[in-house]
Amino acid sequence: MKTHPAGEASPIVVQDLSAQYRTKGRVSGYALRGVSFEVRAGEVLGVLGESGGGKSTLARILAGELVRKGAGGYDIRISGGDAFVNGVALRTISQAKRNRLTFHTAYLAQDANDRLERSSTVAELLQQPIFARDKRFDPQAAQNRALTVLDAVSLPLAVMEKYPYELSDGQRQRVALARALVLGPNVLIADEPTAGIDVTVRDTVLRVITQLRQDPRFAGLVITHDLAVLRQLGAKVAIVHDGVIVGYGEIDDVFRNPDHPYVSRLAKALGA
Numbered sequence: 001m002k003t004h005p006a007g008e009a010s011p012i013v014v015q016d017l018s019a020q021y022r023t024k025g026r027v028s029g030y031a032l033r034g035v036s037f038e039v040r041a042g043e044v045l046g047v048l049g050e051s052g053g054g055k056s057t058l059a060r061i062l063a064g065e066l067v068r069k070g071a072g073g074y075d076i077r078i079s080g081g082d083a084f085v086n087g088v089a090l091r092t093i094s095q096a097k098r099n100r101l102t103f104h105t106a107y108l109a110q111d112a113n114d115r116l117e118r119s120s121t122v123a124e125l126l127q128q129p130i131f132a133r134d135k136r137f138d139p140q141a142a143q144n145r146a147l148t149v150l151d152a153v154s155l156p157l158a159v160m161e162k163y164p165y166e167l168s169d170g171q172r173q174r175v176a177l178a179r180a181l182v183l184g185p186n187v188l189i190a191d192e193p194t195a196g197i198d199v200t201v202r203d204t205v206l207r208v209i210t211q212l213r214q215d216p217r218f219a220g221l222v223i224t225h226d227l228a229v230l231r232q233l234g235a236k237v238a239i240v241h242d243g244v245i246v247g248y249g250e251i252d253d254v255f256r257n258p259d260h261p262y263v264s265r266l267a268k269a270l271g272a
């Protein structure tokens with residue numbers, strides 16, 4: 001397994017990363033073009049940018065989900081550079097090793113709440129990742145773990161026996177978040193975790209990140225235009241536009257001294 005040359009590197013390192021999508025055997029234009037940044041231990045990076053800029057592509061790669069089958073499926077090809085999560089290079093690792101790596105990564109996709117399997121109860125959904133990692137895991141311990149993450153996302157016990165379709169959008173979003181947390185990850189990749197859902201989810205996301213941060217190896221990448229959330233987290237920001245990073249640094253530095261016309265436009269739009 002290829003590892004980051006720097007050894008004890010940041011939990012997330014992206015080096016000159018370029019990526020394309022493969023659709024029906026054809027490779028598309030570049031979704032990311034030579035992107036580089038690091039998220040150090042203890043840091044949260046907020047990723048902002050216009051629709052189609054490449055934010056979700058970046059999240060998918062860092063979450064180790066380069067290929068997804070079925071409806072809304074896709075196939076990403078890393079065509080240049082590399083990305084390292086917990087020191088492991090994502091470009092060259094096998095699917096089996098990638099699966100193992102993702103045990104340490106909580107990935108909340110944009111449609112995470114719709115992805116929950118309809119035929120499983122919340123209790124089952126929360127325990128599935130535990131048994132996927134270790135078939136012989138003690139069932140009582142797995143249930144306790146599920147209860148702990150349920151509580152962390154402020155859902156009542158009664159939700160455990162329900163099916164996703166019996167829940168509200170906000171509750172489903174909380175279940176998806178709880179499921180992402182159940183293996184005790186040190187890396188969080190969240191794609192618009194607070195967009196379009198009831199406002200209380202926002203507080204839960206903030207609380208969860210604060211809790212995760214107690215792990216000294218924690219690093220988070222959160223795609224959101226919610227500057228209030230990013231400020232509360234003391235996050236740095238990366239502005240992605242047309243597959244490249246056009247602004248990077250502390251929120252106020254980036255928006256007060258824009259290096260690119262898109263950053264000026266975004267600053268105005270967000271009232272930054």
Ligand SMILES: Nc1ncnc2c1ncn2[C@@H]1O[C@H](COP(=O)(O)OP(=O)(O)OP(=O)(O)O)[C@@H](O)[C@H]1O
Pocket residue numbers: 021022023028030031049050051052053054055056057058072073074075
């Ligand atoms: N499944 C796919 N197949 C082919 N191309 C795709 C696919 N998903 C995204 N792309 C392309 O990759 C580029 C980056 O898209 P991406 O979804 O990463 O942007 P985004 O910044 O997350 O946008 P949004 O805010 O709308 O989610 C776009 O040109 C887009 O058309």
